[in-house]
Amino acid sequence: AALGRKNWKEDETSRRTRLREGVPSATAASHGLTDEQKEFQKVAFDFAANEMAPHMAEWDQKEIFPVETMRKAAQLGFGGIYVQPDVGGSGLSRLDTSIIFEALSTGCVSTTAYISIHNMCAWMIDSYGNKEQREKFCPDLCSMEKFASYCLTEPGSGSDAASLLTSAQRKGDHYILNGSKAFISGGGDTDVYVVMCRTGGKGPKGISFGKKEKKVGWNSQPTRAVIFEDCAVPVANRLGEEGQGFNIAMKGLNGGRINIASCSLGAAHASVQLARDHLLVRKQFGETLSNNQFLQFKLAEMATKLVASRLLIREAAQALQEDRPDAVAICSMAKLFATDECFNICNQALQMHGGYGYLKDYAVQQFVRDIRVHQILEGTNEVMRMIISRNLLSES
């Protein structure tokens, strides 16, 4: 599919990440999927290869937030993948979502990761909002007419999210917000902010933003502090009841963890393809690198860890979809395992490219830089270990 868009000739950038498959190898992402899921995956792969991959280097270097491309993705249904159709979403499962993000990530990790955060916000409003809130916010979010940011982390509370300080004091039919949020993806360029704040306890002109952070990766989305000074927010915008917020935030993160892990997966998948192609082409000592046993074994290990990560993520997506008792723990396991392993895979792929891997002309370094942060956000991998050990050691 998608030949017409490129006039038959693939430019250098899209050839770099075009996934060439002969007979599908064990690492093919389509194994075990239903026909419907394979169709979703196909659209996502095509979109990634044609609309994202040719631009991912430019978006990274010029720090461009690709609004138009994301809106095109939203037109295909990617703006609210697991949001209910009655408010403009696609109504798909967590597993469908994981498959889609995995495929999109092969085109640009940073942009896909932002799209997944946007999806998480849309879902939170869809799931916990009342009728008015859902109808007011979800359709615009699903079409990406408006973009969303998820505001939990503060300068003083990252892993210890429950200790957050941003306060919301009730004054009539408004809450007055005071405090600041840090590292907010999309902050300053988005329209809808889902803010976790404290109503019980301590408490200028509203909402302002810190400077745009300069990051190692994730450069196609702006990251800023979000500052609230006597910011008035209508009570009508409160999702759920007072006291329910932490719960809602954590529920949102379960899905967010699967999504971020899926993004790591796409990057690793693309990196394995790139490494494989490089090994078949690059010659040293009179033969292609693919004849070198150490590299063969390394590639085999990378492929094995890739498939293992994928299976764990898809199992976690199923568990979350079915609301199984182990859902929280297995989502944490999937996030922990996949983000760590996939980073190692991308890093190893860079190593296999030799000096070329270090040049920005080659996509593999961007995959490494972009997914490094997946081991830190949406709950550090250390916090993932806390959650998993709690699941094993708790008495109840």
Place this chain on the structure above:
Amino acid sequence: MSGRVLVGVKRVIDYAVKIRVKPDNTGVVTDGVKHSMNPFCEIAVEEAVKLKEKKLIKEVVAVSCGPQQSQETIRTALAMGADRGIHVDVSGKDYENLGPLQVSKILAALAKQEDAQLILLGKQAIDDDCNQTGQMTAALLDWPQGTFASEVSLEGDKINLVREIDGGLEHIKINTPAVITADLRLNTPRYATLPNIMDSLMNNETELHKPNHRTSLCVGLIPLFETVAPEDMQGGTDRSGAMLRHTVLQSGKPKRIILSCLCI
């Protein structure tokens, strides 16, 4: 006018796949290989859907001839906006022998059965590169043909067409009903959307047809002797054009001139 358009869609090996010849040289490896809709057929579907969106035609029917898997190709057409699908079931030996002449007979019969106003096809398939089906279908129906179309516009019961030909662009006006074959620059095919994919899989809009003796597939078999990969390229010698002809004439033996490279 029925306002119905028939679009032919063919299931072919995906263009990005590295083609491999079977060890026994009887063809290329297709088992387990990624297939998709022929890119020029995608362009044809897109054009048909655009005509429907402009309300110039009423219904888009996607047709594919082949085995069970051709239904995937029809589903892709439905997800792009086609209204209905017709799967003409051809498998086994018949499928191996299926070529433009047979397909054009099937399309001609279906066009009469469906009372089609227009047949839209890709200009050629990327596996056999025949570039014959559109022309043969038009001849069998005695309809006008607009091949290699890069622009199509309907004007009443006539069609204005711009064709890409060797000498440049040719503007023609043909009557309907007609056969049009799509060239590369006719349009940019849309992506299927998630809701359309789900719809296309839920509503079983595809009819199954078995070809009968009237659309006989036994006629006009072209026996296939052997399939081989092209030889590895030898180094060429650099000569200017005039010198080359002089050298060929002089030596008396034709030099091997590499005219085209098959991408394999």
